[in-house]
Amino acid sequence: MGRGRLLAFAAIGLLLAAIAADYAQAQVRLRNISISGEFDQPKVVADGKSSIILTVRVTENGQPRGNALLQAWLESGGGLFIPEWNYTDEDGYAEYTYTPNAAGPYDLQEDTIAHVIDINVGRLFEVDKHYRIQIPVEAPLTTD
DSSP: OHHHHHHHHHHHHHHHHHHHHHHHHHHHHHTTEEEEEEESSSOEEOSSSOOEEEEEEEEETTEEOTTOEEEEEEEESOEEEEOSEEEOOTTSEEEEEEEEOOOOTTSOOOOEEEEEEEOBSSSSSOBOEEEEEEEOEEOOSSOO
16 A cells, blocks of 8 residues: 555656646747737728738747647627637748627727737647737728
């Protein structure tokens, strides 16, 4: 019984050491990962039909992070921001499309904020690099 407990504690210790090492390595890598983005046009009209494309680039030490898993969502503002999950291509690029809900010329406009995170920095569990951007939305001049 004493030997079995010792082996169990040793196994748990090795597992915790592996997790701690993975976390420490991911924290070091986070400093070298960069996420940037740009839109295909200066702004999008909140008419329920118009869209704007956000192209995101993920690099590590200045080199593209191909096949990085990204998750995206809207913090504020209404509309459709897709896809929610995306992989970067071999050059580190991924595209998202935002279509704002229809708004009238007198509706209050709140800032539309999107988040994109690279969630696979760690190997054993999720450690993420975060990117936040304001989407340039304007109210329509007239309503249909």
